[in-house]
Amino acid sequence: MSLWLGYAHGAARGHITKSPTLAELDLPKPSYQEILDRDGDSVPDVLRTQQNPIPPTAPVELARYTSQAFFDREMQKMWTRVWQFACREEHVAEPGDYFVYDIGRHSVIITRCDDGSLKAYHNSCLHRGTQLKPRGSLGHSPLIQCPYHGWTWNLDGSLVEVPCEWEFPHIDRDELALDQCRVATWNTLVFINLADQGPSLGEYLEVLPEHFRNWDFSGWRTSVHARKELPCNWKAAQDAFIEAYHTRLVHPQAMGTSGDVNAQHDIFGDHVSRDIVALGVSSPLLDEPLDDASILQQMLMGDAAVMGERPSLADGESARGVMARNMRETMEQFGLDVSGHSIAESIDSIKYTLFPNLFIFAGLSLRVLYQYRPLGNDPDRCTFDILFMRPNPPDQPPLEPATVVHVSEDGSYSDVPGMDPGFAEVFDQDTAILRAQRDGMHASKRGVATFSAYLESRLRHIHNTLDKYLNA
Numbered sequence: 305m306s307l308w309l310g311y312a313h314g315a316a317r318g319h320i321t322k323s324p325t326l327a328e329l330d331l332p333k334p335s336y337q338e339i340l341d342r343d344g345d346s347v348p349d350v351l352r353t354q355q356n357p358i359p360p361t362a363p364v365e366l367a368r369y370t371s372q373a374f375f376d377r378e379m380q381k382m383w384t385r386v387w388q389f390a391c392r393e394e395h396v397a398e399p400g401d402y403f404v405y406d407i408g409r410h411s412v413i414i415t416r417c418d419d420g421s422l423k424a425y426h427n428s429c430l431h432r433g434t435q436l437k438p439r440g441s442l443g444h445s446p447l448i449q450c451p452y453h454g455w456t457w458n459l460d461g462s463l464v465e466v467p468c469e470w471e472f473p474h475i476d477r478d479e480l481a482l483d484q485c486r487v488a489t490w491n492t493l494v495f496i497n498l499a500d501q502g503p504s505l506g507e508y509l510e511v512l513p514e515h516f517r518n519w520d521f522s523g524w525r526t527s528v529h530a531r532k533e534l535p536c537n538w539k540a541a542q543d544a545f546i547e548a549y550h551t552r553l554v555h556p557q558a559m560g561t562s563g564d565v566n567a568q569h570d571i572f573g574d575h576v577s578r579d580i581v582a583l584g585v586s587s588p589l590l591d592e593p594l595d596d597a598s599i600l601q602q603m604l605m606g607d608a609a610v611m612g613e614r615p616s617l618a619d620g621e622s623a624r625g626v627m628a629r630n631m632r633e634t635m636e637q638f639g640l641d642v643s644g645h646s647i648a649e650s651i652d653s654i655k656y657t658l659f660p661n662l663f664i665f666a667g668l669s670l671r672v673l674y675q676y677r678p679l680g681n682d683p684d685r686c687t688f689d690i691l692f693m694r695p696n697p698p699d700q701p702p703l704e705p706a707t708v709v710h711v712s713e714d715g716s717y718s719d720v721p722g723m724d725p726g727f728a729e730v731f732d733q734d735t736a737i738l739r740a741q742r743d744g745m746h747a748s749k750r751g752v753a754t755f756s757a758y759l760e761s762r763l764r765h766i767h768n769t770l771d772k773y774l775n776a
């Protein structure tokens with residue numbers, strides 16, 4: 305594991321700036337740690353960890369979101385050199401299963417070989433370059449055949465057939481194996497890296513494996529998979545799901561039942577950061593917090609985080625305690641032993657960010673993946689995938705992963721089969737604001753953004769990590 309040394313204050317990106325320390329900030333109460341104190345149960349050490357060096361607070365140039373030249377540098381120097389989340393192992397479970405992962409103009413076919421290993425190939429024919437599998441596709445085929453003239457490869461990448469072979473006395477079959485890129489897995493997730501050299505996935509993941517020791521994703525399947533093309537830069541899309549500063553205006557319905565400006569934001573390394581939002585508490589921005597009975601009632605209305613029987617509040621119980629108990633009982637029906645899970649692990653939004661394209665939630669009620677990618681060569685467009693996971697039913701063969709449902713830019717997530725209506729409303733609200741932000745960025749005279757010290761600290765952190773790649 306690489307040792308992350310944090311920030312030399314004022315030095316990043318050439319700015320001299322005075323940044324506060326975490327201790328100097330007057331953050332709202334209750335803090336996430338105080339909410340854990342009130343829960344009074346035993347939580348894993350990783351949830352008691354707080355680490356945020358407050359990256360320098362200098363303004364951030366909007367051209368980093370809008371400029372074609374900046375986008376081109378990102379593609380050349382970052383996206384081609386990082387480990388990025390492509391799919392889950394369930395998408396390529398059997399020999400011959402394949403999944404096409406596209407990033408900008410790059411495209412990779414991930415497939416399961418006959419010996420059970422995974423391989424990833426550049427999605428380009430060695431005859432005259434034709435794409436071997438359609439972008440964004442997945443399926444099953446025991447051979448990889450080009451749709452143009454029929455050159456055909458085995459799953460292990462070896463060339464098996466060149467039609468009219470007498471035309472090619474000059475080729476060496478062994479030299480025409482498909483070009484590979486690196487592929488590796490962690491916790492049921494499949495990652496690819498377009499660079500042949502560089503850190504292993506294990507090194508790249510920093511603290512993630514250690515933090516996820518309690519949170520094993522095997523036995524969980526993708527139950528809902530929604531994909532939406534967004535009219536904004538990929539970083540703007542991510543930003544919207546990192547900070548809860550926008551909750552008051554964008555998601556007013558959530559103010560009674562979730563923390564927002566008192567979320568905890570941690571930075572663990574160049575690639576890994578985290579936020580934890582408490583559920584079953586009111587926002588500190590409300591004049592009066594709701595009582596527990598009202599919180600419980602509101603949480604149950606939207607069905608968010610609830611499966612199975614609707615619970616009620618007993619004497620002395622907190623809304624958080626009831627929701628957590630209900631969630632654990634529901635998960636036990638799936639055959640999971642979650643008796644040792646704390647209230648926080650059972651219901652809170654515990655979301656890790658792995659640079660550059662994955663957000664991964666650790667909780668029981670919210671076990672979700674977000675994936676963000678630039679789309680084609682356009683700095684103003686990106687693809688946003690949401691994968692909800694649910695445990696496989698016990699004593700049955702694993703269910704197939706949910707098919708990818710495309711949501712149009714003006715469409716609603718409520719049309720995605722199986723999507724919880726409460727989440728659909730939140731995703732609609734989050735994605736609806738992004739076109740206005742993009743257009744406003746292009747209209748800016750000043751050309752810079754002024755991020756907050758703490759709630760938006762990780763937005764700046766991601767820019768700083770990006771700079772390490774751009775300047776390498």
Ligand code: FES
Nearest residue numbers: 429431432450453
């Ligand atoms: S381009 Fe692929 S077989 Fe001709």
Ligand SMILES: [Fe+2]
Nearest residue numbers: 544554555734
């Ligand atoms: Fe949001």
